[in-house]
Amino acid sequence: MLEQQLINGLTLGLIYALIAVGYTMVYGVIQLINFAHGEIYMLGAFFCVTFITAAGLPFYAAILMAILCCMLCGILLDIIAYRPLRKAPRLAALITAIGMSIFLQNVALIIWGSRSRPFPQSALPPFFREKALVIGDVSLTWLQLFIFAVAIIMMIGLYLTINKTRIGTAMRALAQNKTAASLMGINVNYVISFTFALGSAMGAVAGILVSVYYNTLYPTMGYTAGVKAFAAAVLGGIGSVPGAMVGGVVLGVAEALGAGYVSSLYRDGVAYAVMIAVIIFRPSGILGRSVVDKA
């Protein structure tokens, strides 16, 4: 029982980590809580399903197309909504982010309707539902293994991008000091757009994985997932990419254990409670360094 809960929690946690990375990167670079990130996650799932059902693309091609569309959405979101507010007070940018989140959610409600729909099973590779490993009572499906693999590969890819490439170096420089970075010849807006694209791609993958895992998707799914991923980002220390990964996994496991042993009714409450507790007792998070508030 405990082992099964741990595995379920780990699956969920890795997905939270994927979304949390998007929050934390944007926060690190422009100090903005991108509330609309949860909506990008939701759009990822819907784009993928739409490409499968309407365009008839195979599963992996649909994922790729959905990722590209979400990257575009992320970049457009930054250019249209956030870029004009770079020098505005923090409050204005935060309210804009919430406004965009509500806007996108309702656009999705209008386009796809409010009912939740199943993920088209015929498009999925048939081995996903089969059990890969059974030890005693504990079982691990191929789908869970697939989620583990995808999440870990994406995390490693992200780590390498941030630490080993020129654009990654530029991102880190921007997070340290935007003015100094621009004086060194870094194209600030280009790097910020890249950050949004990267975060949106991770979010889109997470959205697709969740909708396959639970076999359901609905236009308001971005809201709760976004909040939980944000909680994960805060838990690990906002602005810190490895922190977001650790935070996501810790939160996923805590949620699975909380639902299993305390009360399944307060499943979502675990995330909020953990987040509040962490912010109060350790505002800089598990792996975060203390940040000076620039408000």
Add this chain to the structure above:
Amino acid sequence: MNIGKSLTLLIVAAALTYPLVPQSSDYIIHVMTLAMVYMILAMGLNIVPGFCGLLDLGYVGFYGIGAYTAGLLTIHYDMSFWVIVPLAALNGALWGALLGAPTLRLTGDYFAIVTFGFSELVVLFLTNEIWLTRGPLGLPGIQPITVNLTWLNEAWYFQFYDKTPNFYVVALLVGLVFFIMRRMEDSRLGRAWYAIREDPLAAASCGVNILNYKVIAFAISAAIGAVGGCFYARWSMFLSPDMFKFWESFLVLCMVVLGGLGNIKGALIGAVILVCLGEVLREVLTSFGLPPETRFMAYGLIMVLIMRFKPAGFFPAIASSGRSNPLLLDLQKRLTARNAPKEEPRDAAA
């Protein structure tokens, strides 16, 4: 008395006498009552982001606490509305202080997120504690507010009794909250809040106990939110956890920001504009056969546009310029200059 002031008084007087006109429409009275509920909420929320400069995304939590307090007390103990109002306000203030005391040390986004988490926890509590709140089924059968009007003659009595006691009760509450807000704004308390908003460091160095004043602000704001909820419970006669989701917090925040942060009259005007806008959008969109979601979509977009072109709202408060007061800034500079070299001579001597 200038023209603007007399015009305002005229409009207020017209609105207040409207329900007494025999041909008055129930729909318009309903919209006006709703606008006044939001006026109370907007004035209450205005204290925290407007006066203290902290973003509160969980205001609906206190609104919900007030509403359920009123609903449960009415159903189980059959108390008078005027007894329930202070009790609900006290309950709201208690939760405000409990949440505020440990979290108001946080700044900016972190505080916003904690309040957001709190309001989500309130909704979860209302949904899951079925023994108390009946959960998702909601709380029906809350007695409406009764007003003893036997001294009126019969024709007037029926006119009044059918549709208007609620209207005048909420008008009274709006007046009361407005009066309290104006008194606070000009008091020591209000000046301390302004100082904290403009420059916390300078305020602290002038001897303002920042945390205490912030907790007071948060508790008062919560109490006013609870009063709004209290009236809402008795007016709508039905409560459900869905009514207290994050969307309501955002709507009230929109009102405050639209009117102009830190401006009490701005909050009132913002409430009227957004409630009317909601009704107009509903009419227009249904007449075009568009789904109700377009209304929320429009709200989100309007908010983004306002932030883009009028970040300080339509009626910005005088002192709120988005940057620090030059006087306070100068004071801060001098204080840091005085404090900074303290360590140096000691090092040089050693």
